[in-house]
Amino acid sequence: MELIRVKDYEEMSAKACELVKELMNTVQSPVLGLATGSTPEGLYEKLIHTYENGAISFSNTKTFNLDEYVGLTKEDPNSYHYYMTEKLFKHVDLKEGNAHLPDGAAEDKSQACEDYERLIKSAGAIDLQLLGLGMNGHIGFNEPGTDFKSRTHIVTLDESTRQANARFFNSMDEVPTEAITMGIQSIMEARRVVLLVSGEKKAEALASLVNGEVTETFPASILQQHSDAVIIADEGACSQLR
Ligand code: GLP
Secondary structure (H helix, E strand, C coil): CEEEEECCHHHHHHHHHHHHHHHHCCCCCCEEEECCCCCCHHHHHHHHHHHHCCCCCCCCCEEEECEEECCCCCCCCCCHHHHHHHHCHHHCCCCHHHEECCCCCCCCHHHHHHHHHHHHHHCCCCCEEEECCCCCCCECCECCCCCCCCCCEEEECCHHHHHHHHHHCCCHHHCCCEEEECCHHHHHCCCEEEEEECCHHHHHHHHHHHHCCCCCCCHHHHHHHCCCEEEEEECCCCCCCC
16 A cells, blocks of 8 residues: 555645546546545546646546445435536536446346446446545445455445434435445455545544554455555544554
């Protein structure tokens, strides 16, 4: 793992944007793995500016998001489909058919998981997978205890994750209890993973990831075994590193 320490959220987003831009300008048909949450919002703003300045184009890019809530339609403002449309897709020249997220509204959810894995395979492999870090060590929605061999699957969200994400919903009752997420194995097959971590509230989790053992009870720890994992973390996030 390579740890890039930056000053703050702004620098983290700029560094991440640089890495994505570099990939998009060297690979002919880039496949990007995308993440949601508060952490990548600054990166998406910078990617939009970079696109507007003519320095990148998404016309040959395919994207695969990590996860989606079960039971929310694409139009639901709390769905990750909606988030991606608002924060990135509608502002750039990404072709509609090239933007993929798991289908959380599918009737047959197991089928939706299989279909998603097949789609990723048919794109070749993910060149760069962006990740955020859950306070309990989750990546995507792979909660503590997830099998390292897992592929896209349905998960029951931890109560702590529901609480952490409740800020986006009107009330706790509205926060979904399940999600579809790429599995740990699906994430590990990306050629490169880039984990963004910002703020003191993530400091303990980052310390466990960097200094702790590799264990399924802390899913992000598996990144220690990835051959090209880059962590971009700001001062707050690094404050508990040994
Ligand atoms: C969410 C998402 C993750 C995200 C993480 C951190 O639950 N499913 O993909 O990386 O939690 O979120 P945030 O960036 O808002 O702290």
